[in-house]
Amino acid sequence: MAARFEVRHQPAKGYHFVLIATNGQVIATSEHYETHRACLNGIDSVKRNADAPVHDVTPGSGKES
Incomplete structure (x- = not known):
């Protein structure tokens, strides 16, 4: 089975998706x-842009801005 997106709804919060x-x-x-x-x-945006470089800005990574 491939990974999948699941759309969920929460009253008063709206919709969100999870990637499983x-x-x-x-x-x-x-x-x-x-x-x-x-x-x-x-979801469409994530699918289009998922091939993106990692930008690690955590302390000690050497990539902080």
């Missing part, structure tokens, strides 16, 4: 969106 790995573990959680369509657009 092949082992069933949640590996990413989105911000909350007001509409279902905005949430789906967020």
